[in-house]
Amino acid sequence: MTGPAPSTVACRGLTKRFGGSGGVLAVDGLDLDVPAGSVFGLLGPNGAGKTTTLRLLVGLARPTAGVVTVDGAPVAPDGARGRVGIGVLDQDPRYYGWMAGHELVELAGRLQGLAAAQARARAIETLGLVGLAEAAKRRIGGYSGGMRQRLGIAQALVARPRLLILDEPVSSLDPEGRRDLLELIADLRASATVIFATHLLADVERICDRVAIIASGRLVTEGPLEALLARYALPLYRIEPEAGQAAAVGRLATTLRSVPWVDGVIEVPAGLVVSVTDEAAASSGLLPLVVQADLRLTAFERVRPSLEDVFLRLVGRGEAAA
C-alpha cells in the first residue's frame, strides 16, 4: 500500500490533568519525537497515560499544557483539516451496529475525502487485507471483538493515511490474527508513520523501530529498540536444575543475592534467572558458585535480555521514584 509522504509527530511539554488543579495528572510534561516512516511503540503499564496521549495527538482531548504538532502544524481540538490523512484506531473500537462492515469503511473513506466509487473499491481492498472480506456485508452488530478490531484497522487504513495512530490494535485477536495484522502494520512503515500503543511487549519487539516507555504519565525513556536493549538490559543467566532439588535451589538463590555483581535473582518454575551488573565477573564466578551448591543441572546459559527485562527494570524504577 502506498500513500502520501509519512508524517513526523512531536510533543513538547504535553500535559493533561483531569478534574482541575487537584485532579488526576494523566500525562505529565511529555516530550516525544516520532520520526517519519517509523513504527513507534508507546509502551506502558495499564493507566500509564498511553490512551490519553493518543487522544491528545488526535485532538480528541485538549491538553492542559504543551503542544502537539503533526508535520510542524499544531493539533487543535477542532483542527478538523489537520486530522485529514490520519488514521485512528481506538482501544475499544465501537461502531454503528446497524451498518454493514463495508459501509463503515466506505464512510471512513468518504469522510476523509475519497469519492464514493473510490471509497467503495478501497473498502473492499482493505477489508480483504484485514481478513474480513467474507464478513464485509454482515451487520457490525453481529461482529465479535476480534472482528471489530480488524474492522477498526480497515477503517483506519482505507484512506491510506500518512499517520496511523493505533491504540492496542491487536489485543482482541487470536495468535494467527495477531501475527497477520502485526505484519500488515510493519509493512506500512514505507508509506506511513505508525504510532502503536500497547502493553504487550512481544508485539513491540516484533514490529517497532523505536520505543517510548511511559509510566505515570511521564516519559521514562525513548529510543531505537536495539539501543534501549543495549543501554538498559543487564546480562542474564538462566540456571535450570534437575527436578527434586528445591532446597538446594533456595540456598543458591540466597547465596547469589549476597554477591556484589548480582543485580537480582528471580525464582521461576524452571529454576533461577540471574541478572548481573559485571559480566566479566559473572562469566568466571557464577558457575563455580553453582557447583559449590552441589546442584545437578539440565541447563546453564547466558540469555539475550528482552524488552520485558528493560520494561520491568525501568517502570519499576519510575514507580519507585514516583
Add this chain to the structure above:
Amino acid sequence: MSAGRILVGKELLESWRTLRLPVVGGLFLLVGLSSPLLARFLPEIIEAAAGDQLPVLPIPAPVAADAVGQLWKNLAQFGAFAAIVLAMGAVATERDRGTAAFILSKGVGRDAFIAAKLVALGAVLAICVALAVAVGWLYTAILFVPLPVAGWLALAILAWLDLAAWAAITFLGSTVTGSTAAASGLGFGALIVLSIAAAIPNVGAFMPGGLAAPAIGLAAGTPVDVGDVMKPVIATLVLIVVAVGAAAWSFRRQEL
C-alpha cells in the same frame, strides 16, 4: 461531497435502518388519520357510550375546524413526545458508544457533526409532520369539506416549528449532559413549563404554544392577523437558535 452532506445521509440511513423513521412516521400517519375521524364521530361516540345517562345537552354538529383543532392538539402532544424521544440520544448516545470520536477523528469538524444531526432530525420531523398533515387534510376533505391547501401548508410549517423547538431543547440537553435520561428530562421539563407559561395572557403569544391559534385559524381558512403569526414564530425561532447555538458551543469544548 462535503463531510456534512455525507453525515446527513448517514443520519437519515440510520433513522431508516433502526426503524425510528418508519415507526414514528407510521404513528404520525395514525395521528393524521385519527384526528378528523375523532372530530367527526366524537358526538356519536359520546352518545353511544353514555346512552340514556347523557343529560339533555345539545352537542354541536362537528365542523371542519374541529378536525383541524383536533389534529393540532394531537400533533402538539404526541408530536412533542416523539420529538423529545428522537432528539434525546442524538449526541449522548454517540458520545457514550464512542462513535462520535470515530467520526471526529476522520477530519470532520465539530460544528459539521452537530449540524448534520440537526438537519437530519429536522428532516425526520418534517417527513413525519408532512405525513400527518397530508392524511389529515385528505380525511378532513372526505369527512367534512376540503380546506385551503395553503392554510394546511402553513399549519404543517408551524407544527414543524413547534416540534423543532422541543427537539432543539432536548438536543441541547443531550449535548451538554451526555445523558439520554437527562436530555429527555430537560425536554419534558421545558414542555411542561413553557406549556403552562403559554396559558398566561400576553406571555402565551411568545411561546411555542402560541403557534396553535394562528395555525388552526390558517388551516380552517379563517382570517388571521400577521402579528399573531409572527410573534410566536419569531419567539420559537429564537428559542431554537439559542438552544442549537448553545449545543454547538458546548460540543466544541467537550473532550471525547
